[in-house]
Every structure is written in C-alpha cells, then in structure tokens.
Amino acid sequence: MADLDSAANASTHPGKRARTESDAFIVVKSQDLWFPKGDIIIRTTSEAAVIPRTRMMYKVHKDILALHCTAFADIFGGPQAAFEGVSEQDEGAPVMDLPDAEEDVSAFLKALYFPTETKLHPGVLNPYLGGEKWNLIPSSYHGTLRLATKYDAAGIRRLIIEALLQEWPTVLGQWDRLRQALANTLPLVPEENHWSCYPSSGNMIRLAMDCNVPDALPSAFYDLSCAVEDERDDGLSLLTSKELCTFTTGQRALYTRFSNMCRDFSNGACRSETCSAQGKSDCADVMGELWQTVAAFQTVASRPSDPLAWIGFLPQCVDASGAALCSQCQRWSKSEFIKMRKALWKELPGFFSLANSVTTSWGYECEDRGLYYP
Numbered sequence: 348m349a350d351l352d353s354a355a356n357a358s359t360h361p362g363k364r365a366r367t368e369s370d371a372f373i374v375v376k377s378q379d380l381w382f383p384k385g386d387i388i389i390r391t392t393s394e395a396a397v398i399p400r401t402r403m404m405y406k407v408h409k410d411i412l413a414l415h416c417t418a419f420a421d422i423f424g425g426p427q428a429a430f431e432g433v434s435e436q437d438e439g440a441p442v443m444d445l446p447d448a449e450e451d452v453s454a455f456l457k458a459l460y461f462p463t464e465t466k467l468h469p470g471v472l473n474p475y476l477g478g479e480k481w482n483l484i485p486s487s488y489h490g491t492l493r494l495a496t497k498y499d500a501a502g503i504r505r506l507i508i509e510a511l512l513q514e515w516p517t518v519l520g521q522w523d524r525l526r527q528a529l530a531n532t533l534p535l536v537p538e539e540n541h542w543s544c545y546p547s548s549g550n551m552i553r554l555a556m557d558c559n560v561p562d563a564l565p566s567a568f569y570d571l572s573c574a575v576e577d578e579r580d581d582g583l584s585l586l587t588s589k590e591l592c593t594f595t596t597g598q599r600a601l602y603t604r605f606s607n608m609c610r611d612f613s614n615g616a617c618r619s620e621t622c623s624a625q626g627k628s629d630c631a632d633v634m635g636e637l638w639q640t641v642a643a644f645q646t647v648a649s650r651p652s653d654p655l656a657w658i659g660f661l662p663q664c665v666d667a668s669g670a671a672l673c674s675q676c677q678r679w680s681k682s683e684f685i686k687m688r689k690a691l692w693k694e695l696p697g698f699f700s701l702a703n704s705v706t707t708s709w710g711y712e713c714e715d716r717g718l719y720y721p
C-alpha cells in the first residue's frame with residue numbers, strides 16, 4: 348500500500364511548493380464512472396510524459412470499494428475523520444490519488460460496477476469473429492487482475508482467473524475441447540488469418556507471472572513449446588530471461604519424456620495380454636511398425652511439435668490398420684494411448700518447475716473419460 352499511501356500524502360499538501368509547468372494537469376471526469384451521489388473521488392496520477400498531463404477522475408462509492416477490496420475497507424474502516432480530514436476535497440467528496448494507469452483503474456472499476464462487461468471476452472470457443480484478434484487476452488483483464496491483486500479484491504480476482512482457466516485449462520478434457528474448437532474454426536478462416544485463431548500463450552504467461560496465477564501456466568508453457576516449433580507465436584519476447592530459462596528447460600524435459608514414453612511402449616509387449624492373434628499378422632509386429640513411424644517422424648522433425656496431438660492421432664492409425672490387429676489389441680492399445688496422454692498432461696507442471704505452485708488438484712478431472720475420442 349506504499350503507493351497508495353504516498354499518493355494520498357501527496358494530495359494532502361497541495362501547493363506546498365511552487366507549481367511548475369510539468370506539475371500542471373488536466374482533470375477529466377469519467378463518463379461511465381461518475382455517480383453524482385458517490386462519496387469518494389478516485390483520481391489517477393498519469394505517468395505519461397505528455398504535457399499538460401491528464402488525470403481521470405471517478406466519483407464512486409466507498410461502500411462498494413470496501414465491499415470488494417480488503418485494502419480499501421482498511422483505509423475507509425478507520426476513524427472516518429482520519430481519511431477525510433487529510434484528503435483534498437472536490438464536489439463534496441474526498442479525493443484519493445491512485446498511482447495506477449488510467450486504463451487499469453477504468454477496467455478495475457468497471458469490473459466492480461458493470462461485471463457483465465468483464466464477462467464479454469469472446470474466447471476461443473466462439474466462432475471466428477471476422478478478423479478480430481480474439482486470440483489475445485483483452486487488456487481489460489490485465490488491468491482488472493493487476494489491481495484486484497494489488498488491492499486485494501478476492502472475488503473479482505477469482506472471476507477473472509476462472510475466465511482465464513477456461514482458455515488455459517487445468518484438465519486435459521477442456522484442452523481437447525479447445526483444440527477441437529480450433530480445428531473446427533480454422534477451415535472457416537482465410538489462411539493468412541490463421542495465426543489470429545491461436546490463443547497467445549506468451550500473453551497468458553506474462554499475465555499469470557505478473558498476477559500470480561500459476562494454474563494457467565502449465566498449459567500456456569506447453570502451448571508455447573508447440574507454438575515456437577510452429578513459428579506462429581512471438582510469445583518468447585514477453586518472457587524475462589529467468590522465465591525463458593524455465594521454458595527452454597521445460598520444453599526439453601517435455602520432449603525427452605515423450606521420447607521415453609514412445610521407447611518404453613515400443614520396447615514393451617506391444618500386444619494385449621488377451622491377444623487372440625486372429626489378425627493377418629502378429630499384433631506385436633504391427634504395433635512395432637506403428638511406433639517405427641512415430642520414431643521416424645521424430646528423427647525427421649527432431650522433435651514432435653505437439654506430443655498430445657501426436658498420441659491423440661495414434662488411435663486413427665490403429666483403426667487404419669484394420670484387421671491387422673486383433674480386436675483385443677485394438678482396444679488395449681487405444682486405452683494405453685489415453686493413459687499416455689493423461690500421464691503426460693499431469694506431468695506438465697513438473698516440466699516447467701511449477702509442481703509446487705499449482706493447486707494440488709491440477710490435472711485431475713471429475714469424469715475420467717477420454718473426451719478426445721468421441
């Protein structure tokens with residue numbers, strides 16, 4: 348609260364030194380957030396270097412601020428005279444300077460007063476919206492989440508995080524639904540605009556790191572691992588050097604784990620325990636060929652771009668093998684692939700040094716069904 352305190356103190360003693368041109372600022376009243384019966388005026392202290400500077404003012408209600416934010420409840424909860432006595436007054440209400448950016452303050456107050464607007468983020472599950480960059484998290488989310496974190500507005504914070512986790516899920520089923528939605532959408536979009544359909548993982552990592560949302564990070568880091576490979580995301584530029592290190596280490600661990608999974612599978616029995624070997628050839632041989640295909644791909648591409656998609660593709664290969672595999676081995680291998688995907692997903696936090704940061708239920712679904720395969 349140091350910022351807020353120092354800002355309040357600054358406004359306590361207006362005119363103590365001679366004003367210079369750089370002190371001058373134009374005050375603008377917010378159109379949306381100026382309630383005549385409000386009992387407090389929030390004023391932003393713009394940091395823009397433009398002279399004269401603009402300061403936005405919002406006439407709002409102490410009760411509303413205190414209801415949502417512990418920090419404001421503490422300020423207003425003390426002896427009334429203490430806060431109001433030291434504050435500059437305007438239009439019958441005390442003025443409180445906030446050092447935060449005007450864009451952030453507007454977004455945050457709108458979330459308090461007009462919560463439905465905050466829920467309007469179209470999201471990746473919606474159809475393509477005519478070229479809009481709906482892959483980016485709206486900047487209003489950044490501002491709202493930043494200030495909800497800073498001023499301890501737990502309810503608003505939870506709302507925003509829930510919305511973010513819809514797009515950067517903790518469970519594989521939701522990840523698969525998003526990928527399916529993306530796959531359904533891409534054919535409807537001109538090819539030059541495909542990039543705009545992929546959610547920006549770099550954008551999410553920046554926000555999650557800045558506002559402490561660890562649960563969104565494993566899926567965002569995973570996506571960035573694939574995105575960098577596809578060269579369709581400039582998200583790396585948003586990472587600090589430490590985060591970049593976490594990312595590259597995690598990406599390497601992810602692909603090593605996937606390679607080992609493939610190796611273990613192909614070195615295993617490669618057939619169901621109840622294999623009836625009714626096919627045209629031995630089931631273990633057919634399965635071995637399948638994995639050789641995967642191995643060959645890895646050699647060509649040096650690493651697979653999207654291991655979860657790769658394993659998800661394998662059941663189709665089994666189906667394509669037709670009668671070459673007995674029905675028991677077909678069922679068995681498909682259930683093994685589902686297990687592999689789930690295992691890889693649950694290990695994502697560990698790859699990116701997040702195992703101790705995410706919630707303990709990260710990766711666990713209530714319904715343990717393979718949503719990837721309808």
Ligand SMILES: [Zn+2]
Pocket residue numbers: 618619621622623624625630672673674675676677
């Ligand atoms: Zn078999």
